[in-house]
Amino acid sequence: MQQESPQTAEHTPSSRDSRQASPAVDEDDVSAKITRKSHRKSRAGCKNCKTRRIKCDETKPYCANCKRRQVQCIYLNSPYSTSHDPSPQQDTPQDPNLLPISEIELTHYWTTTTSYSLSTRPAGALSWQALTMTVGLSHPHLLHLIFAFTALHLASCRPSQRDSYTAKSNKHYDIALSLLTPALANLNPNNCDAVLLSVQLVCFIHWARGPLPGEYLAFANTNNNPDSSTAAKSEWLLMFRGIRTTLESLDRGSFQKTHEPATRAKGLPLPLSSLNEPTGYETQLSSLREHVEFISDPIDRDDNIKAVDILVEMYDNRYTGKDAEYHVVFGWLYRMSDSFLARLERKDAVPLVLFAHFVVLIWDLERFWYMKGWTWHVMGGIWGALGDEDRAWVKWCMASVGWIEP
Known part of the structure; x- marks a missing residue:
């Protein structure tokens, strides 16, 4: 190992000598360093925010970001948790003998x-x-x-x-x-x-x-690129x-009949007093069929007419007491062809108008807690996607469910 030359040692003060020569400056430096350390970055954010590399407000049991995105919020135990973390007993594993009350x-x-x-x-x-x-x-x-x-x-x-x-x-x-x-x-x-x-x-x-x-x-309407030729997909x-x-x-034959919608047993007719039967639906659907047959492109005409005919079937099932199951109306969407549903997702006018008449059937489903709010919401989306000329054909639908244009 080379030894430091005497001249260098004599004329170059060591860091130790410097600290002894200016104690006031060293105390300020130490104080500043301590202050900076006390502002250490928190690492107690949830797993989702860490993955997405966004700031987490660390609210528990779920942070604002996870609540807004409606995803599970998971906090991981961390040795770098700040003083704002919950007390240790909250992270202690539960007694295996406890019942899963939830x-x-x-x-x-x-x-x-x-x-x-x-x-x-x-x-x-x-x-x-x-x-x-x-x-x-x-x-x-x-x-x-x-x-x-x-x-x-x-x-x-x-x-x-x-x-x-x-x-x-x-x-x-x-x-x-x-x-x-x-x-x-x-x-x-x-x-x-x-x-x-x-x-x-x-x-x-x-x-x-x-x-x-x-x-x-x-x-x-969730496609971020309005100029894209690809229609936004409905989840x-x-x-x-x-x-x-x-x-x-x-x-x-692989499915049990109790689990297969198409083979479900029919029950007693629904009491008509419990239904919100739309006024003059027979006349409206008859006029709609004539309109669709007239304006449809030749390649889509048969598909569109079939959609109207199945709508008539669904209305009759509901309002003449032929089927006691409210959810049977979704058989209309179930029976639509892939090409019709693709045109509906593209928001083509004829499928949208027919879909508006289907939405009228959902109105009765709002008596179920999980369907509340959907009728007006969907009707508003249809109205916004249609042009002025085609909107005339959903006026009856709007009146039937009590939705008023904004």
Whole structure:
């Protein structure tokens, strides 16, 4: 090792000598360093905000960002937590001997209340109540969707605890989707009933979360590029069409009849006094058929006429007491061709006008907690997507549901 030359040692003061020569300056430096350290960056944000690299307000049990995005908010234990973190006992693992009270509550409410809101028929309600839970015990994705849907029901019934129940719903929904995705990829006779029920519940959960800006069930206005030739996709329609995909991917004999919508038993007619029958729907639909036949492009005419004819069938089922199930009206969307639904997603005029007449049938469904607010929301989206000339053909629809243009 080379030794420092005497000349250098003599004429170059060491850092130690410098500190001794100017103690006042050193004290200020030390104080400044201590002050800077006391403003250490917090690392107690939630997992989602860390992943997205955005500022987290660290509100618990869910931060503002996760609440706005309606996703599960997860806080990880961190050795760098600040003094604002919760007390240690909050991060202590729960006693394994404690009962899962939250899941017990959701199971009880599903069995006694929520399942009965899914059908107007006692037999249909009992099917959702017991058979669905039985299938769910063997297929956890269905069980978690039951919990997610029930938590949203509790959130609507108990406004003071809405945020807590919504967070529980989001947690179970995220878990369910992670389990349902591989099941869909491996659809077979052993899991098809559970998958079919899960896909149906996903649609119900989407309704129960309430209307979202730009989402109108069968079309959307969420495309960030207005000049794009690609139509914005409706998340709900994608999930709803998953029901048909599930049914068509296997032979019908693979499904139990209690779980297959197309083979569901019919019940007693609905009392007409309980229905909001639109005035003169027969005359309106007859005029609509003539209009559609006249203005449709030749390539789309048969598809459009078929859509009107099925609408007439759905109106007759509802208002002449032929079918006791409110949700049967969604058979209209279920039976539409892929090309018709693609034109609806593109917001072509004729499919939009026909969709507005379908929305009138949803009006009666607003008696169910999970459908509240959807009729006016969707009607407003249709009105905004139509031109002035075509809007004349949805005036009857607007009057039937009591929606007034803005």
